[in-house]
Amino acid sequence: VYPDEVTVVSAIDACAHQGDLAMGIAVHSDLASSGGIEIEDAAVGNSLINLYGKCRMAEEALEVFQSMRCRKNVVSWTAIVAALAQNKRLDQARDLFNRMPIRNVVSWNAIITGYLDDDRPPDAIDLYYRMRQEGVPADRVTFVAMLEAAASITNLVLGRVIHSHTQEEGIDGDILVGTALLSMYGRCGCTEMAIRTFHGMPPRHDVVVWSALIASFSHCGNGGKALEVFHGMLLDGILPNGVTLVSVLSACSHIGAVEKGWGFLASMSSDFGIQPSEDHLACAVDLLGRSGRLAEAEEFLLDKDEEGGGRGWKSLLGSCQGDVGRASRIAELVLRLDPVDCSSHVTISNILA
Template identity: 30%
Template sequence: MNTIIHKPSPSPNHPSSLFPQISRCKTTRHLKQIHAHFIKTGQIHHPLAAAELLKFLTLSTQREIKYAPCAKLARIEEGKQLHGFVVKLGLVSDEFVRSNLVRVYVMCGAMKDAHVLFYQTRLEGNVVLWNVMIDGYVRMGDLRASRELFDSMPNKSVVSWNVMISGCAQNGHFKEAIEMFHDMQLGDVPPNYVTLVSVLPAVSRLGAIELGKWVHLFAEKNEIEIDDVLGSALIDMYSKCGSIDKAVQVFEGIRNKKNPITWSAIIGGLAMHGRARDALDHFWRMQQAGVTPSDVVYIGVLSACSHAGLVEEGRSIYYHMVNIVGLLPRIEHYGCMVDLLGRAGCLEEAEQLILNMPVKPDDVILKALLGACKMHGNIEMGERIAKFLMGWYPHDSGSYVALSNMFASEGNWEGVVKVRLKMKELDIRKDPGCSWIELDGVIHEFLVEDDSHPRAEGIHSMLEEMSDRLRSVGYRPNTTQVLLNMDEKEKQSALHYHSEKIAIAFGLISTRPQTPLQIVKNLRVCEDCHSSIKLVSKIYNRKIIVRDRKRFHHFENGSCSCMDYW
């Protein structure tokens, strides 16, 4: 006997039964026709008609808002017209109508209108609408307004916290995102799956490994499924926090590995740690598993080849991507190839690749070649690339600093002075070296020659001890790395107070013997620091992991995982 299951019919008073035309509406043009029909027939006076029109407008705005400014403009005009009808008909007191009006304004980016309506019509008790308003400010990049609104909320839901944490992380306010996460734990709203996915990028960026471990443990204890999305975020976190073996462990524990994002996370992580052969192995495993590599996966595997100097393998994979798979290279793929070729000394080939690109090279690509020119002493090409950069990106400090450094490396102090004067004229400032270390969940940040830390005296004493012990094993400061016109003693002193050395000194006085130290640095580690940290790892019997702007360096027993190729 067959059982026929009937779909419940809408209630006679349900809006979709009263106005079925709206539920069947497919386009904005169709909506306008229905709107006109309602006005002509007088149905617009029905209390639910305007509400249903607004609801449709909100949903269609959400679907189509990504298709450029014109859609926003069209939506906002329609929204204002409906708002006018709502006021005229006296329906503005209906909370459903008001809520959808606010949503329309928010989705169109008209936050001033949304703000006025939100407060004028006393919608403060609607927690969902508070979240919509906060999210609207976050989407506009106005974190100050979103934070002020969030702080004034009478009741905060888990969605409220998630919007703020995610917004801070996506807008580059990583410390604020973590602070918000800590504040959330002090309240009575427990984190959920979305919270963990939202905070992990901030943890990754700051290298806050202890907090990352806590997030992982929280997920396991609370039986939050570590699926491909959360798993990928954890893989990325462990990779960027220096625990690549733990990242591999998380990867192997994910049951469903059909998402290219998961493979991209592990391949990119292995690449950052210089484990190019492992990255290539995972690249082949991915294809054997029937997962088609995305363009992001190719970026990761090409980056792995670049970090390890695997020129032929990189060329082969790039050729396969373009000519066999048929993927159109993105600017990032060109960047990986230029970096790969430039590091290996194939400067002319790298330059030709740039010249033959179908798109204008960005500053990342040009800086990669410029850095390679400095590395291999090709001053002529370096000057040419630097001038391109200065012309296209006149206020970016990187090209000026690189050119100044090249001049300094060959003793051309007159050239250095000219570049520095140009920077002063344009008010261009060099990014200061900055390093940070996490201890007991607290991130300690240090700048070059920084003496502002509460334990500055102890740090200074440890720096002196480090210097003495380094000299005792034959270390001599590499003053060629100080590209300033000063005497030898001043150069040695300048090297002594690089930010990563200060962070390591703090770590040595703040942790037990043999405790590994993990440092994050905003710039590329210099040759002198690289050489001295290798010796420090042996002298103090410490494993020291440094993440610089490009990659990870694992220092242990006097050697580095990069094999001095970075």
């Protein structure tokens, strides 16, 4: 008994969701014994493209797309554009996107988010305005992406324009869009609008919304306010996640609250069930480094060994102004961990100049 198209699609989609490439390949191989169903049915082909794209097998995704003998629909074209974009093959993705006979908002979102993930916000912004010119209504995914683009280049004017577009579409009250707006205003230094956005959202904010507001103050160097908001979140009965605590530790660093920050780091596991990540450790090193306690920071990282990772050492390197001996020693270690990182080379040059 051979499986039908619905069964095959469900199996492939399950593999894609779980990131189980081996099982997905096995399902694909088994199709050969069921009459070449992947060639004759668009839904199966689309699912295979999605599977290979998510599992970083762009060439295989392209092969499936090209081998589909059935009529390719907008989902097929969108799937291959997304697969290529996810794998940083944006020139190919853009070429296929431009050749699409029909495009919908999902197609536009696939290429726009691809550019954002590749740290190319200007290209994403250009596509957004082209999308508007072609009369394609944006959805929440589009607006979240564009607000991230505005935040990433600290373009408050663009952020305000996108905000006005969300209001025109009546989507500014959406929780995901609202959180993206809050984050954009905070990262662009407009904490007043971040607060206004926060209070304009539905009551009973979740941890993501609270974390975005905390990050807004922390990003702007207002560590005291960030900690005040953090305590407000706890009083509201909302427990932090790892992202929240990165902002909290960063806030402590900005105001020189070493002991308070160290207390958060030491208790995050027992109080909130969160194990310190490389980001948390890097914040702890920055906390000590900004206070001039470089020897303690170095000893802390040496005790952590591999847990500290490259980020912690890079953070310590940035704090070594005036301590050429320590900087030279740490620079050697940083370059061994990540020899092609441009920022580390710049930091080292500035310190040793």
